[in-house]
Amino acid sequence: MTIEEQEKEITAEFEFFGDDWEAKYEHLIDLGKSLPKIKPELKTEDRIIKGCQSTVWLGAELIDGKIVYTADSDAIITKGMVALIIRVLSGQKPEDIVKANLSFVDKIGLKEHLSPTRANGLVSMINQMKKEALVKMQGN
Numbered sequence: 642m643t644i645e646e647q648e649k650e651i652t653a654e655f656e657f658f659g660d661d662w663e664a665k666y667e668h669l670i671d672l673g674k675s676l677p678k679i680k681p682e683l684k685t686e687d688r689i690i691k692g693c694q695s696t697v698w699l700g701a702e703l704i705d706g707k708i709v710y711t712a713d714s715d716a717i718i719t720k721g722m723v724a725l726i727i728r729v730l731s732g733q734k735p736e737d738i739v740k741a742n743l744s745f746v747d748k749i750g751l752k753e754h755l756s757p758t759r760a761n762g763l764v765s766m767i768n769q770m771k772k773e774a775l776v777k778m779q780g781n
Contacts, residue, residue, distance in 0.1 A: 643733075643737075644729055644730065644733055644737055644738070644741045644743075647728060647729040648729060648743070648744065648745035648748075649745075651725065651728065651729065651745050651749065652745050652748045652749055654668065655668070655749035655750075655751075656749075662754055665749075665754075666718065666721075668721075669718060669721030669722065669724075669725065670717050670718065670720075670721050671721070672721045672724040672725055672728070673714075673717055673718075673719075673720030673721035673722075673723075673724045674720075675724060676711075676712060676713070676720055676721075676723065676724040676727065677709075677710070677711045677712070677727065677731070678711060678713060679698050679699070679700045679711040679712055679713045680700065680711070683698065683700045683711070684698045684713065685698075688700060690762075690765050690766055690769045691765060691769075692761055692762060692764070692765030692768075693714075693719065693761075693762035693765050693766065694716075694719075694758040694759065694761075694762055695714050695715055695716035695719040695762065696714060696715045696716075697712060697713070697714045697719055697723055697762070697766065698712060698713050698714070699711075699712045699723070699766070699769055699770065699773070700712065701770070701773035701774070701777065703735070703777045706734060707732050707733055707734055707735075708730070708731065708732075708733060708734075708735055708738060708773065708774055708777055709731050709732060710727045710730060710731040710770060710773075711727075712724070712727060718759065719759070719762060722751075722755075722759070722762070722763050722766065723766050725751075726743070726763075726766055726767055726770060727770075729741070729743065729745070730770055730774075735774040735775070735777045735778035736774075736778055738770065738771060738774035739771055739774050739775050739778060741771075743767060746763065746767075751763070
């Protein structure tokens, strides 16, 4: 599935809940439970995403020309947020990740329903994933 197809699927999922943000948060928490787990040995200081209020570890591996992300967080909403972004970006080519605009985040209203610190954390997660893709794209 392309990034755009993933975004459309997620947008449709969140539209299903209408204006019920309690249900949307529950869905986000459920997504966090399905997050591809990062290997314990990758839970190191250098893999912590800076700018997140909660601790979020991110792993990125280039496999057959595509990036596979894994992550973990010590907070359930944050874990759901990173799971959402991973669902869209993992398994994609680095160049597609770097140029992705991820408009679904605004379409589902996520940023406006997060605290300012969580919204900043979401932006930091996206930026870190794009940075990892750029590094892999450049072969470093």
